[in-house]
Amino acid sequence: MPPIATDADTDLSPRQQEIVARVRAQGFIPLETLARAFDVSTQTVRRDIIRLDEAGLIKRFHGGAGPVETTTRLAYSQKRTTAPDGKKRLAAACAALIPHGSSVCLDVGTTVEAVARALLEHRRMHVITTSIGAAAILGGTEVGDVVVTGGLIRGVDGSLVGEAALATLKGLRMDTAVIACSGFDDLDGAVMDFDVLKVATKKAMIAQSRRTILVADASKFTRSALVRVTDFEAVSILVTDAPPPPALAARIAEAGCRVVVADE
Numbered sequence: 001m002p003p004i005a006t007d008a009d010t011d012l013s014p015r016q017q018e019i020v021a022r023v024r025a026q027g028f029i030p031l032e033t034l035a036r037a038f039d040v041s042t043q044t045v046r047r048d049i050i051r052l053d054e055a056g057l058i059k060r061f062h063g064g065a066g067p068v069e070t071t072t073r074l075a076y077s078q079k080r081t082t083a084p085d086g087k088k089r090l091a092a093a094c095a096a097l098i099p100h101g102s103s104v105c106l107d108v109g110t111t112v113e114a115v116a117r118a119l120l121e122h123r124r125m126h127v128i129t130t131s132i133g134a135a136a137i138l139g140g141t142e143v144g145d146v147v148v149t150g151g152l153i154r155g156v157d158g159s160l161v162g163e164a165a166l167a168t169l170k171g172l173r174m175d176t177a178v179i180a181c182s183g184f185d186d187l188d189g190a191v192m193d194f195d196v197l198k199v200a201t202k203k204a205m206i207a208q209s210r211r212t213i214l215v216a217d218a219s220k221f222t223r224s225a226l227v228r229v230t231d232f233e234a235v236s237i238l239v240t241d242a243p244p245p246p247a248l249a250a251r252i253a254e255a256g257c258r259v260v261v262a263d264e
Contacts, residue, residue: 016048016051016052018038019048020052020057022034023058023066023067026218026219027066027067027218027221027223028061028218028219028220028221028242028245029064029218029242030063030064030242030243031046031049031063034049034065049065052065056068061221062245062247063245066221066222066223067219067222086217087114087217088114090115090217090262091111091114091118091215092118092262093239093260093263094115094118094213094215094239095118095122097176097213098213099175100122101123101124103125103172104126104127104174104176104177104178105128105172105176105178105205105208106129107177107180107205108130108131108134108157108159108180108198110157111180111215111217112134113131113133115178115215116129116133116134119138122144126145126174127143127146127147128147128172128174129146129148129149130148130149130165130169131157131159131160132153132158135148147168148160149164149168149169149201150165151163151166152164152165152197154195154197159198161195161197165201165204169201169204170207170208172208173208173209174205174209176211176212177206177212177213179212179213179215181214181216181225181229182194182220182223182225183220183223183224183225184221184248185224185228188231189231189247189248190228190232191231192225192226192227193225193227193229194227195227196227199227199228199229202229202230203229203230206234212236212237213235213238214237214238214239216238216240217241217242218242218244221242221244221248222245232251232254232255232257233255233257235255236257237259237260238257238260239260239262240260240261240262241261241262243259244259
C-alpha cells in the first residue's frame with residue numbers, strides 16, 4: 001500500500017498504514033483484534049494508535065481505534081455494499097434468536113434487510129415492518145404473513161413513517177422487535193439515530209414488543225447521531241460483530257442487556 005499523505009507529512013510504517021486502512025474500512029476495531037492481526041503486543045498497537053491519533057488519521061478510544069468522522073452518514077447505496085459478509089454474520093446471529101412461528105417487527109436499514117434475508121428459512125412467521133425493502137424480500141415467500149405498516153415513504157431506504165405507521169404499530173403486540181441504529185451517545189451510551197420521524201417508529205416498535213434485539217456492527221460503537229432512540233434498559237439483546245469498548249460494555253452490562261457477538 002502506498003504511504004498515506006497527511007498535512008504533517010507523517011512517515012508511517014507499513015503496519016500503521018494498514019491500521020489506518022482497516023479502521024477506515026471497518027470502523028471501530030478493538031486493540032486485541034489489531035494485535036492478533038499483526039502478531040504484535042497490545043502495547044505496540046497502542047503506541048501505533050496514539051501516533052495515528054496525534055496525526056489526525058484515526059481516533060483513539062478506550063480499548064481500540066475508530067475513524068475520525070464518527071457522525072458522517074453514508075449514502076444508502078454505499079451502506080448496501082459496505083461489509084456484506086459482516087452483515088450476513090450479524091443477520092444469521094439475529095435470526096437464530098427468533099423462533100419459528102413467532103411475530104417479529106423489522107425496522108429499516110441495510111442490516112435489517114440482511115436479517116430479513118436470514119429469516120427466509122423461517123416458517124409460520126408473522127412479520128410486521130416499516131421497511132419496503134424488508135417487505136419486498138419476505139413478501140410472497142413461505143415465511144408467513146407479512147404486514148407493511150403504511151405511512152409516508154421517507155428517504156432512499158424505503159422507510160415508512162408518520163401517523164399511519166405509528167397507528168399500525170400501536171395496535172399490535174409483537175414478540176420481538178429488531179431495530180438498527182446509527183451510533184451511541186458518547187456520554188451515557190444511549191442508542192442514537194439521525195431522523196426524528198424514524199426514531200418515532202423505532203420507539204413504537206420497542207414499546208409494542210415483548211423484547212427488543214438491536215443489531216449494530218462495531219463501526220457504530222464510535223459514532224454518534226442527533227436523536228435519542230432509547231437507553232439500553234429497553235434493549236434485551238445487542239447483536240454485534242465485536243465486543244463493545246469497555247465503557248460502553250459496562251453501560252450495557254449495567255442495563256442488563258445481553259451481548260451476542262456473531263461468529264467470524
